[in-house]
Amino acid sequence: xxxxxxxxxxxxxxxxxxxxxxxxxxxxxxxxxxxxxxxxxxxxxxxxxxxxxxxxxxxxxxxxxxxxxxxxxxxxxxxxxxxxxxxxxxxxxxxxxxxxxxxxxxxxxxxxxxxxxxxxxxxxxxxxxxxxxxxxxxxxxxxxxxxxxxxxxxxxxxxxxxxxxxxxxxxxxxxxxxxxxxxxxxxxxxxxxxxxxxxxxxxxxxxxxxxxxxxxxxxxxxxxxxxxxxxxxxxxxxxxxxxxxxxxxxxxxxxxxxxxxxxxxxxxxxxxxxxxxxxxxxxxxxxxxxxxxxxxxxxxxxxxxxxxxxxxxxxxxx
Numbered sequence: 001x002x003x004x005x006x007x008x009x010x011x012x013x014x015x016x017x018x019x020x021x022x023x024x025x026x027x028x029x030x031x032x033x034x035x036x037x038x039x040x041x042x043x044x045x046x047x048x049x050x051x052x053x054x055x056x057x058x059x060x061x062x063x064x065x066x067x068x069x070x071x072x073x074x075x076x077x078x079x080x081x082x083x084x085x086x087x088x089x090x091x092x093x094x095x096x097x098x099x100x101x102x103x104x105x106x107x108x109x110x111x112x113x114x115x116x117x118x119x120x121x122x123x124x125x126x127x128x129x130x131x132x133x134x135x136x137x138x139x140x141x142x143x144x145x146x147x148x149x150x151x152x153x154x155x156x157x158x159x160x161x162x163x164x165x166x167x168x169x170x171x172x173x174x175x176x177x178x179x180x181x182x183x184x185x186x187x188x189x190x191x192x193x194x195x196x197x198x199x200x201x202x203x204x205x206x207x208x209x210x211x212x213x214x215x216x217x218x219x220x221x222x223x224x225x226x227x228x229x230x231x232x233x234x235x236x237x238x239x240x241x242x243x244x245x246x247x248x249x250x251x252x253x254x255x256x257x258x259x260x261x262x263x264x265x266x267x268x269x270x271x272x273x274x275x276x277x278x279x280x281x282x283x284x285x286x287x288x289x290x291x292x293x294x295x296x297x298x299x300x301x302x303x304x305x306x307x308x309x310x311x312x313x314x315x316x317x318x
Contacts, residue, residue: 011041011167018163019048019060025163026138029120029146029154032167035202038147039118041167046079047071049143050110067110077108082117091117093126100134103142112141120146121153128155135161172196172262179204193217196262197255216248220255224263227277232306239298249288257281276308 011030018024028045032038047061051068061068070076082099084091099115107113117123123131135144135158144162148154151164170178176195182205183191194204197217207213219238226234242249257278264274284301288294 011165012044014165015041015045015048024049024143026142027135027144027146027162028165029148029151029159029162030165030167031148031151033149033169033200033203035198035200035204035206036167036169037200037202038167041165042116042118042145042147043071045145046114046116049112049114050076050078052110070109076110078110078113080113080115082115084122089122091120091123091127093124093130096123096127096130100130103134103139107141112143114143114145116145118147119149121148121150123154125155128158132157132161169199170201171265172258173265175201175204183208193221197221197258199254199258212248213251216251217255220252220259223252223256224259224277227305227309228269230306230310232302235302235305236299239302240295243294243298246288246294249294250285253281253285253288257285273309277305280304280308 011032028042030038030042030045044061047068050071051061052065053060053062061071063072067076071079080099080102082091082095085095103113103115105113131144134142138144146154146162151159151166154162172195175198176192178201179186179191179195180188182201186208190208191204194207194214194217197220198204198207203213207217219241223235223238226232226238238252239249242252260269260274260277260281263269264271269277280301284297287297
């Protein structure tokens with residue numbers, strides 16, 4: 001995500017306002033879907049905290065001081081990024097204890113020390129509990145930045161001691177504008193499809209080099225078309241291709257949901273139609289995550305989608 005795209009985010013403006021108002025929190029949780037840019041925003045927050053502005057520059061981070069140059073190269077000594085060790089998928093209590101020790105050490109170069117924990121939901125319960133005292137009474141120079149898909153994935157005791165900054169989902173037209181900035185030479189029709197099919201710019205960008213993701217996007221678009229035209233058997237045919245791929249089905253349903261919301265924004269679905277279709281999709285997402293049989297789940301959902309579309313449009317069911 002480049003700076004132009006970052007500045008499109010409402011959360012970025014909130015972050016800048018916190019800084020300008022002298023209200024920057026010691027513990028900040030940035031929440032957003034995969035590909036929403038939350039890690040980029042977290043690094044921007046770190047750059048704000050570590051910037052050593054030359055002269056009377058009012059822009060923070062300035063991008064030109066030695067601190068900003070080190071941030072851009074990923075070598076700033078006062079930024080600590082906490083990640084799972086080796087092949088582990090979680091961040092354990094030992095890593096957090098190290099953070100607690102280091103937080104009381106004076107900064108090397110900047111006026112502050114920043115501890116960034118991307119995907120902080122990977123911290124174990126013990127690790128989160130080990131943080132509580134530190135984030136409740138932090139050292140004056142220590143700041144903690146977490147990124148999570150949802151603040152609810154952290155313990156309530158951690159959330160209550162932090163400021164939550166959500167990254168809202170950009171509407172499809174704004175996603176398209178961002179993609180056009182980032183990929184100016186790309187096929188406009190492809191970018192338009194991806195903007196409508198993926199909930200974040202990052203996901204749309206990743207799909208450009210992922211043929212599987214592009215196929216899922218096409219299938220998601222087809223699901224909406226077949227729903228609107230009450231083509232139950234076509235719906236079942238698409239779903240059948242994912243009956244042995246629970247992860248693929250989850251991705252397909254998310255694209256389907258995004259397509260429906262984009263269609264509402266474009267005036268192609270009414271609020272009632274969109275709401276009913278999204279409700280069926282979300283129930284399907286929930287049940288798919290509960291290990292319900294996918295063949296039966298898909299058949300029932302296809303019937304309900306067609307029934308909903310037929311009722312709202314006055315069509316007859318197949």
